[in-house]
Amino acid sequence: MTTYRTVSIDGLDIFYREAGSRDRPTILLLHGFPTSSHMFRNLIPALADQFHLIAPDYPGFGHSSMPMVDEFDYTFDRLAEVMAGFVDAIGLKHYSLYLMDFTKLMKISALLLALPISILANFSLRASADSTAGLILSTKCQGRYNINIWQNYTNGELLYRATSPNGNLSLGKGTKQATEGVRMYKFRSGIYEYWVWDGTLDNPQSGTLEVYKNNRILMKQACRKS
Incomplete structure (x- = not known):
């Protein structure tokens, strides 16, 4: 279940969404422009059983304070400072960052320098990947591969999101076909x-991940829908 909270940072009320157990790995979801944590409304419940998720609204966005431009310096450096204060205030020490287009500029400007924490990973996926798409398949495969297939609400594009011990992979422009009634x-x-x-053919709750290089199979792993 997603909860909605507010914390005071430098006299500003910073609104944030939180879901998932704090005993699980934490992902800090930083929204893009011009939007807010609302863009993660579908992604958060989809991941809450595996991760601890935090999604704040920047000053001037969503439900956070909206000071006038003569009261607040709306620069990437200043937004990064507020987010660093936010992270400290809610007690995050180890987490992964999920960055959008807007927050990539914050990252370059000051964000990673301002945050006194240990960053375990840096997810930088296109905004269309999970905020404007619906999850159509989620499966866990041997070798600790977690695969999610999404479909863009607007243009129907198929998107591939995978995590594994070898790293994370984000792909688009997928195709689908059916062989003997099994979708691929x-x-x-x-x-x-x-x-x-x-x-x-035998079990609709199972599945398979196959990886090919130059049309030759490299890996084949059994999967089960999650």
Whole structure:
């Protein structure tokens, strides 16, 4: 369940959404422009069973304080300072950052220098990946591969999001087809192809992840829908 809270930072009320157990890995979701933490309303419940999620609104956005321009310096440096104060106020020590287009500029400007914490990972995915798309398949595969397939609400584009011990992968422009009634999603990255089977002939709750290089199979892992 998502909860809604407010914390005071330098005299500003900073609104944030929180979900998931604090015993799980934390992801700090920093929204893009011109939007707010509302953009994560679908992503948060989809990940809350695996992660602890925090999504604040910057000053001047969403439900946070909106000081006039002569009362607040709306620069990337200043926003980064407020976010650093926010992280400290709610007691985050170790977490992953999820950055959008707008927050990439904050990152370059001051964000990573301002945050006195340990950053475990840096997720920098396109805004269309999870904020304007619906989750159509979530599966866990052998080798600790977690695969999510999303579909863009506007143009129907299929999106591939994967996490594994080897890193994270974000792909778009997927295709789908059906073989003997089993749906398969296919994504390409250079000479590599990723095939995600939604079920098997014997068990619709199972599936398979297949990875190809130059049309030769590199890996095949059994999966189960989550």
